[in-house]
């Protein structure tokens with residue numbers, strides 16, 4: 308069944324001029340872009356987006372980083388796109404993310420405080436539906 312996922316080019320990716328490179332990889336893989344919008348996330352939006360991480364030691368610095376500048380919010384579509392984009396993105400820790408992935412090729416650790424890893428991708432159909440509703444409330 309064709310599905311949709313929520314992808315973010317995070318503030319580090321936008322600042323480094325990598326938005327186009329991420330969109331290029333999504334399209335080169337064969338997925339369709341459904342919606343694309345530049346947005347600066349507020350603390351309130353991030354509390355919903357990162358609900359599962361509230362209370363963890365890195366939560367406050369994660370919110371500080373994620374609200375530090377614009378992100379490019381993207382909805383992409385295709386057969387198994389949720390799993391497919393997670394594979395394109397690579398492992399959470401950019402230092403050891405496999406070469407060939409977005410994080411493995413383009414990201415690295417800059418400080419011990421927060422992991423900056425260029426992209427977010429929904430991790431399940433439930434997360435995708437929830438996150439698309441948060442970032443694109445107008446999208447059916």
Ligand code: DAT
Pocket residue numbers: 365369398399420421422423424426427428430
């Ligand atoms: P992912 O983005 O791969 O789904 P996640 O949902 O576990 O990873 O975490 C969300 C983000 O929070 C992640 O992209 C980077 C940051 N993060 C996760 N674990 C962290 C940690 N132990 N220390 C600092 N930042 C962390």
Ligand code: MG
Pocket residue numbers: 430
């Ligand atoms: Mg996650």
